[in-house]
Amino acid sequence: MLRRKWIVAAVGAAAVSMVAAGCGGGSSSGSGDNKTLTVWLMTGSAPDATVAAIDKDFEAANPGVKVKYEVQQWNGIGQKLTTALTGTSGGPDVIELGNTQVAQYSSQGTLADVTDSVNDLNGSQWLSALKDEGAWQGKQYGIPFYAANRVVIYRTDLFQQAGISAPPTSDDEWLADLTKLKALPNIDPLYQPGQNWYEWLSFLWDQGGDLATNSGGTWKSAINSPAGKAAFDFYKKLVDTSGTSAPKDADEATPQQSDVVAKGNTASFIGFGYELAAVEKANPALKGKFAAFPIPSKTAGQTAPVFLGGSDLAIPANSKNADLAKAWLKIETSAKYQSQLAAAGVVPGTSTDTSALNSTETGKAMAAGAKNGKGTPTTPKWAAVEADNPIKAALTAYLTGQKSLDQAVADADAAINKTLSAS
Missing domain, CATH: 3.40.190.10 (Periplasmic binding protein-like II)
Incomplete structure (x- = not known):
């Protein structure tokens, strides 16, 4: 897991078209029935302009659906996540987890299995280390978000x-x-x-x-x-x-x-x-x-x-809007928005193009090192080892x-x- 603040201002947002057919049903056909998609990201995890642009594109492609974006603090997030993931309603539909946390929640059955949606979510471009840490017992629960390396x-x-x-x-x-x-x-x-x-x-x-x-x-x-x-x-x-x-x-x-x-x-x-x-x-x-x-x-x-320390995104198993969550994630994992993450100074989780990192000496070195990135053991008990x-x-x-x-x-x-x- 990587806890950091964005130092470099995000690049300006740009529109991205979405082909929602690959993301399942939900309101991708154009009828959102006035639903709300709740997205939890951690403080410092994504430039505000990038998230706002993703939300705008998602709402345009899903009339009647509004995104409720909430920034969470790392301090105390464990208990808050546990409460949200074990509740019956009203919780988030998309959450961010530190990459070393995914195994813990996957093993508890609180995350949705997205194995069948990997290809729709640009899985061929996923950063292998974050993909591996987002998997549990042969199934995929975490979607790579971003990473950084020393x-x-x-x-x-x-x-x-x-x-x-x-x-x-x-x-x-x-x-x-x-x-x-x-x-x-x-x-x-x-x-x-x-x-x-x-x-x-x-x-x-x-x-x-x-x-x-x-x-x-x-x-x-x-x-x-x-x-x-x-x-x-x-x-x-x-x-x-x-x-x-x-x-x-x-x-x-x-x-x-x-x-x-x-x-x-x-x-x-x-x-x-x-x-x-x-x-x-x-x-x-x-x-x-x-x-x-x-x-x-x-x-x-x-x-x-x-x-590679960083984050994965996941859909809570108790989400009532899993298809809409996948539609939002399809936009977030697109090359356009992943390039914005790279421009902001991190290794994008769903893109093999890290050229935007070459604008700084540290970014260039990080991109070169990340090609050989790894993660910690994918067991829920590893968090206790690190504690x-x-x-x-x-x-x-x-x-x-x-x-x-x-x-x-x-x-x-x-x-x-x-x-x-x-x-």
Whole structure:
């Protein structure tokens, strides 16, 4: 799941024609019987102009139907969703879910099965990672909305001062560049908090490993493996090589890494484009001094897989307007509106065209990395794993020397299995 604010203003809305015949019945024939379609999207999830244009096109194609668009807050949304999804009437017809939440609600039977409508909803263009996380037991419940992934954001002036003429194209080059940057006085080569576990995921996947495996519906942790240990080891190499000033017992939000980078003494950090915007807002003198590159792979010339955090859209199982909801989603998933999401700075969930992201350095790097995007295990129990994340604790224990590599990984593995096996 990705919680973010739109930093870049949305492009102007444009009309999109809708062929409603592919979306089933409902009022697509032109008779809406004065119905209301209620759409819940999360705060910061879509530019207002884009949503307004989607609603306008939908209402034009469905006379008599009005869209009731309601913006929801992330804080407390879990209980509000549970109440709405288990009620008998008056709830939303389209909802937004963080991509790691879909399995939880799908397993509870509170979301509508849209498997038969995938093609009508532009399914051939769906972002594979969000599509996978929107599926449950072979059926599709979530429709990809948008995603974003971390990239390495760096100061071009400091890289040049260190004699680095181009971004690294492998892990070895990355470590070598950090060594060069370390020679610059009073500069943190890479701000690398000890618990940025989403970044660690890239290293795990790049080694050919995974978080967990599923055998007959039973999930088990897979991090106590050569790939898992290699990921921990490379994370430690980044920390040790850069000599980072970041805390080893906290993630990138404690303190907010954009606040640290804005002080002007950091050569690079791993994060999102909106974090760079926050840096430049806090310190305008740094504007224009940054570029970005995808997280490198151990294999020269490739990029590491990245965690795609974002959202899926879904139709509650108790919606009385499922066909109308699909008609709205058909417009939202069209290339025209997906391109507007890309222009606003995120990876569109239902489009292979990410060219609009190339307008910024961070967007260009994000688009390149997203091609190799992945998600967390599609089990409703994974949310509980993240709630008390043992991988974070293991990273700190290993980085500080409290535990050996083998012990830190084994303990995290056992803790994950305990949560996954809980009844």
